[in-house]
Amino acid sequence: MTVSHRRCLATLIAFGALAIAPVTSAAAVSSPPRASVTLEPAHESQGRIPSHFVGFSVEWSLVERYMGPAARNAFANLLGNLGTGVLRVGGSSQDLMPFEPDAPDSDQVITPTDLSAIRSTLDAVNGRSRTPSWGVVLGTAMAPPSASRPFAGPDHARAFVRQGVEPAFAGAERDIAGIELGNEPDLSYHSDLDAYLSDLNAYADPDVTGPLPVIVPNTSEDILPWQDIDQRTVPTRFFWDWPRILDTAAPLTRARAGAFGAYASDHFYPLARTCPNKPYRCPSIGALLSDEHMASLDYQVYAHAGEARDHGLGYRLEETNTAAGRGADGVSNVAAAAAYGLDLMFHAACPQPPADPAANATCGTGAVGVNFHNAEVRAFFAPEEGNGYYNAIDYDVTPAMGAPTAAPLYYAALVFGRFAQGGTGLRPVPVTADDPGAAQVKAWRVEGGSGERRLFLVNKGDHPVTLTVSAPGSTALVDRMTPYDPSGAGRTLDAPQVRVDGRQVAADGSWPGFRPAAQRIHGHRMTVTVAAGEACVITGG
Template sequence: MKVRTARVAAALAAAALVAQPVTSAAAASSPPQASVTLDPAHQNQGGIPRHFVGFSVEWSLIERYMGPAARPAFAKLLGNLGTGVLRIGGSSQDLMPFEPDAPDTNQVITPTDLRAIRSTLDAVNGRSRTPSWGVVLGTAMAPPSASRPFVGPDHARAFVRQGVEPAFAGAERDIAGIELGNEPDLSYHSDVDAYLHDLSEYADPDVTGPLPLIVPNTSEDILPWQDIDQRAVPTRFFWDWPRILDTAAPPMRARAGAFGAYASDHFYPLARTCPNKPYRCPSIGALLSDEHLASLDYQVYTHAGEARRHGLGYRLEETNTAAGRGADGVSNVAASAAYGLDLMFHAACPQPPADPAANATCGTAAVGVNFHNAEVRAFFAPEEGNGYYNAIDYDVTPAMGAPTAAPLYYAALVFGRFAQGGTGLRPVPVTANDPAAAQVKAWRVEGESGERRLFLINKGDHPVTLTVSAPGSTALIDRMTPYDPSGAGRTLDAPQVRVDGRQVAADGSWPGFHPTAERIHGRRMTVTVAAGEASVITLHDHS
């Protein structure tokens, strides 16, 4: 942050020389459509943990993201975010056996895969005793079946003893946890008794050793929060969390590692297919709607509160724009970045829809979010293409070269560099006098060096001009903006995203932020946020 702060004076001087304001011509010729007031008082509550951001990758894609040719770029893509948690798992962890002596292919988990993960973390973390990035390693825990005859405590024991422990010898601190099973509410057919019986076996140190444990890794059907709250619909394990954590929390707390003990959950607002369920149908409008984030708020607030009552944190360890590997034209366009940025703030400070004031200080919250990445259609067919929702696209060719940043990655980049590790998180009311302005969402955070930051996220398809009342004398503005290389002017449906006009390089490196500067006059400034754009305003008291 010192380098960034030192650039303030230079940026202001350059702005004065060219006499070019950062606000648009439209802002100068039309009255503001909304206003935002940033409280000058510092807030002590509402912290966003380090390691908040993260990605989730299926076991079937280890070679594509962390093989020898892919690893250097993927490590840079992680490092750009500062700190985080990489989760390895998903449905593949219940379908792919660990085979210590098998040739390395994308259909089995082998020691080679685990060494590739270790090498990736070594590249990101260097020699630091405090890891910048940790990893969750998922192993199978589900009822045995014809498609997974290998599943059982002996398999989990082999995974830990013959795979994880040798690969991570000397770097045990990097392991955030061993994840037991994926979406057990589905694999156990909502039979919580059978699940808890198996969980007690797998949690035994004789099976999973001394390493941290992560459960229950549950999913939920895509439903309005009101239906869940009224218990008017089947909800799998949603209301069984108290009972599950009664069993799981004691060994989880006892075996907590460097990343703490936390329970985990999954959330998808939409689905690629939605037969007879319009609420699930993917579209940009539905993705950016308030109603789906209200359902997220409800789930996070409910389960984070239950986790806290059991002495645990809570992580949204698998999420994205639409279940079923995303939706073309929704999950792989700029709208996904606007959604993803707002989602991370909601997870860090859920506003329970029935009573938003109940969490005004953001005391009940997630400790992190992982955006999921998978193949476009099915496991073991990576050459067919990337999942539409992937934040980081892998190389589909046999070269298995450098992964690349997709639109959603830029949301994680902005949040990772400007929000996580901060304090004083709060939603900020936007007073709108134009219907278009109702689509602007605002959040405040205080940076690790004491800077006040205001995030303005325009989830609409029209630019919005706002009057910002804020303390300080100068501001730096970074912008995450839709980018249409065709020149057709697409915004929310643009295929790419830029931050400060810049993109991640082909080798995964980030060239750095390049904010514009503006002076604040009389504690007021005018800012125009373009369609689909997010602006980060960092305030400084320097005169």
């Protein structure tokens, strides 16, 4: 394989029109597949990808594993590699784990030690900057009291903020993106919207949560085809109640917006680890990478981001990953997850509503960020059993609780964080081809500083596609996010590891840097082969 074939995140700088055509494929074909792509000038005022777009979400039960003394430095490096972002600490654990200010530190309860560990991690990432590179969302319980959460109530939330968060973050309040009130209330309130809204008013009162920003509604939805949701033929929990929820929530959140802005949050999973009698939910690489499941993401994000915008709020997909139930082995922990994750972030930033594909052509509606969730493989409080299959960052399962390590999905966040976030002129780029395999190559463009134009190519198919690129200039730089199979068996989408420019994150969590390959452009044309599962940036001038 040549140097040009080992790189594929493709960024083009200072090019006008760009045409891309698949000319060969590893699949046996009688004639080369053809496709074309043309990039028109974009308006920077539309299609902006905010800074702090990328992010991760971890359960409270894993704070020691990611941010304890032995893990903190590597975890801080893993965050810092991405530039800017938002860390969410929460999930189902926030409604199950009480805050106990005087309890010994453990993974069974939230303590001031946990909050100090989070603060120390952000200090390591942000340094002395007046504008934080990374912010944090701190989740607390907001749910009806039950046998599993007898402590739930406004008094508990008040103690969490006053005795935990405020002392730990004194002098660094700017780092707090928000106090998240409850997790997936559509489940904990059994779809009782009136009860939820009543509690929301009580918990959001400044007497409870102080002056800090609050984040709601943190809703989830069942895994359903978008057509069924659109036709309202299936139960949808709180999906269609967002206008009423935001009527209550928006004034509360806007009034207390912090450095990261006021936004509403939502969850999305395309698949589930288990799928009894629901084939649509069943995990496989093919289902994960399908246009069908991405269309359901587009539908949800476009609907809820639009509602948030109409209420003066941003919208963050603050919990997502490849499959609910902590992921699926062989699907969530392989290179296919990286290809999916990179494409997902573009779709979240610029959802293409399947019912009206042209409605968001200029990317005026979209998310301000995405958080990939991380958890234990089976259940809370059993971290030694292993990492969730979908984890982007794997924690150390041993009693040493040492340095976390980058999993395949992490590399998608790394590529997006360093090449896409903060850009403008975001657009989906049509790839039209007669060959079905070429249709699995997804293309997005972003404009960076100094007139840069970046083209991202993501091959979600199971065979290579060679593309002809028309561009001015004489030389291009090509980077590649590539499946890596240490066994030498040649696995691609199901490869257990990923590399970028042939490099991996170091043991201390640091990134050694990108290493693009130079490639000549002859007669304003060049060819780039995008292998199965690769994401491709051509930088030309």
